[in-house]
Amino acid sequence: MASHANRPARGARASRRVAVAIAAGCCLLGLGALPTAQAAKPANSTSSSAVSGEATVAPHGKHAERAVQAESVPAAPAIAPAPAPPPGEPPAAAHGRHGRAIQPAPGPPPGAGAGAGTGPGLGLRRLDREPPLARGHRHQEGAARGETSSAPGSQAAAVSAGESRQGAEALARKHKGKGKERGGGKEKGGKEKSKESVSPTPVLKIGKGKEASTVALSQETAGPSATAASLSSSAASPVAGTGPASITSVAPVAKAIAAAGVHTQRATRNARHRVAAHAPGSPTTVATAPVALLAPSSGSGAKASAAARAAVKHTQTSAAQPALVKTITRIVGVVPVPVRILIAALVALALALAGRSRLSGVRARRLARQRGQLLEDVGLLQAALLPVPPARLGPVATSVAYRPADGPGAGGDFYDVFALDDGRLAVIVGDVSGHGREALPHTALVRFTVRAYLEAGLAPRNALQTAGSVLERQLAGSFATVVAAIYHPRERTLTYASAGHPPPVVLGDGDSADGEGSAEAIELTTACSAPPIGAGMRTGTRETVISVPGPARLCFHTDGVTEARIEGDLFGAERLVGALGDLGREATARALLDSVAERTDARPDDMAACLLRVENGAGSPAIVHELLELDRAAVASGRAERFLRKSGMTAVAAAGVIDSARAELDLRDSALLELSLGDGPPHVELAHDNVIHAAALTAVGAR
C-alpha cells in the first residue's frame, strides 16, 4: 500500500524539519551570545592601549580574512581580492545605491588602503542610531574623500560601502583634509570613537536591502602615522549588478602594524579566529557577525586613545528583518548563558514534540479516513443484504428493521420484501448459522436463492424445498433457517412456509369499524416444523395458509428477538405479542425492535423484524389450510399425530389419519397431508401427487 510506503519517508522528513528548526534556534541563541561578549571588550580597550580589535566577520570569510591578513602583514600594499573590481576602475563603477565605493589610488602607493567596492548600499551603523541610509551615504563619501586625500604610506582605511556611523564617520573626519597632520586628526577621531564606543550597545550593523553584506572594519594605529582601517566588505547584490559577490577589501597599509605591537597581533588573532569561525557561513545563513573594531591609538604610540568597536551584523534577509533580529539580540543579550542553553533545550524539545504531535495528527486523520471508507463499504454490503422496501406495497404497509447483537453474534440475519405479479407480496426472513463475516456470503446466497424461486412462481413450501436441495452442498456444513411467505391481497390470505425458522406472529387488530380492536394473536402449530436448509434433511415439508379478513399485523422476525434475555429468561413469542399489542397498529418494525431492546436485559443475537400491516375488512385472522409432507419417521415418532391433535382434530380422527398415512407410506417415501380448517371439524385428505410445480398449492387446494 502506498500509505505504508510513505510512512518512513514522512517520518524522516519530519525529523529533518525538526533538526533544522533546532539548528536555527541554536544559531539564534549563539548569535545573541557573541555581541554581548564583545560588548564587554570596549571598556578594556579604552583603558588599555590594547587594540581591542573585534573580529571581522564576513559571510565570505575568505575576503575578510584577507583583509585581516593585510593588517597583519606590515609590508603589504593594497590588497584587492580577486572578485573585486580592479583598482584602476573608476570609482563610479562601484557605486552602490547609497554608498559610494571607495577605491584605492590608481597607483600602487605604499601603504595606501585598498578601496572597497560594494554593490548595494552597505552600511555600518549603530544599532540604536538611525537613519542609517542618509548618514551612511554621507559618511562614506567622507571616508572616500579621506581616503583619496590620505597620503600614501600614512594610513590605510578600508571602508566598505554602507552606512557607518562610527568607523566611517571617524575616518571621514580623520581624513578630511588631513593628509598632513593626521596625528591630531586621528586622535580626534579616535577620541570621538572611543566616546561612542562606550555607549551601551556599540554594535554596528550592516545590511541593506536583500543583499548579503559583510563588513570587516578594523583599524589599527601604531605610531603617529599608523592608522589602519580595514574595512572589507562583500556584497552579493543582484540588484546592484556588481555580481553575486562583489568584494572589495581595503587593506590598510602596514607601516602601522609594526608599531601596533602585541595588541595588534592579538587583535589580528582575534579577528582571524572570528573569521575562521564564521567563514563557512554561506549567504543563506542568517548570521549576525561581530565586526572588526577600529582601535586607533594615539599618534605617539602612547595609550590608545580610543577603541572603536563595532559589531557588525550580517544579514541577507529583507529590510524588515534587521529590526526583528535587533530585538531578538537585545533580548538574548540579557539572558545568562545557562538559561540560554536551557531555553534552547526547551525549544528543541517543544519542536520535537510539535513534530511528533503533527505526525500523529496526520496518522489519525488517515485512519479516520480509512475507517470512514470501511464503514461505507460495510454499509453498502449491509444494504445489499438488508434492503429498505417501500413503505407501502399495494394495500399493505411494510416496514423492516435490523438491530445487531450486543456481543459477537452480529451478522447472519437477512430479510427481503418484494412485490410479485398479481399484486402479491413476498417476504423472506432468515438467519444463517454462524455469525459475522463468515455468515455473510451464505446469507446473501440463501436470500437470493429463495427469492428467485418465489419470483419464479413457486409456492413458499416448494421454494424452500427446492432451495434446500440446491443449497445443501453450497452451505458446506452451516445451515440457514428461513421463513418465506406470500400475501395475496385479493384473497386476503397469507401463505407461509418455514425451514427451521420461528413462524410469524399474526395479530388480528379487531374490526376496523371499532377502531380500537383488541389485538389478538392466533396460535400457530409448531409441531412437524420443517428443518433448516442445509441441515441434511428434507425441508419445505409444511405450509400454512392463513386468512386475513380484517385489519391485522403480520410480524416476521428472527430468533434473536425471541431469544433476547429478560430477567434471566428468554423474551419469547408471548412477550413479543405483548410488545406488538402495546405499540399499537401504526408501529413500525423499528419501533418494535427498539421496544424489545428496551424491555430486555441482553440481546446476544442479531434481531431482525419485518412487519406487514393489512388494513380494511373485518374479521380475525385464522388458519384455513395446512399442508404437511409426512415421512415414516414423522409417523413413527408420533410427531404427525401431535400435529393433527394440535390442529384441532380429535384423537380418534387423528388416529384414523395416521393409519391412512402409514398405508400410504408403505407404498412410497412420502405422503402429503392436507388439512382444511374451517368452521366445522378439520377435513383431512391424503394427496399422492407431490410433484412441485408453480401452481402446486392451488391444484392441491382445489381438489
Place this chain on the structure above:
Amino acid sequence: MLTTADTSSPEPFTGAFGIIQSQPDERTSVVALEGELDLGRAPSLKWALVDSVDAGYKQLVVDLTRVRFMDSTALSVLVGVNRSLDVGARLAIVCVNTNVLKIFELSGMDGAFAIFPTLDEALAHVRGHTARIG
C-alpha cells in the same frame, strides 16, 4: 472419570453454566449440561462432544435435563455433531424442559434427534442401537 467444568463466562449476563462429562462404560460418553446453553456456551458443548468422538466413543448422550434454555447456536452444534457421527455411532438427547423441547420442535430438528425424557432411556437407546449395528 474425566470431569471438566466451565464456569468462565464470556457473557456475564448469563448465569452459571457447567459441563460434566462421564463415561458409564468404555463405549459410552455422557455429556451433562447445566444452566443456559447459548451462543457463549455452545463452543464448550461442541468441544466436549468432539473430544468424546475423537476418543472413540460411539455412544453419545447429551443430557439437557438441567439446561434452562437453549438457543439456535447450541442447536447448530448438536446438528453438526449429529451429522458428523461415524457409521455405527449414535447420539441421544435427554430433555424434559419445554423451553428446550420447543426449540427442537420449532426448528424442525425434533425429528433429527432421538430425544428421551430420562437418561436411562437414552442410554438404552444408544446401547441398543449400537449393539444391533455393531
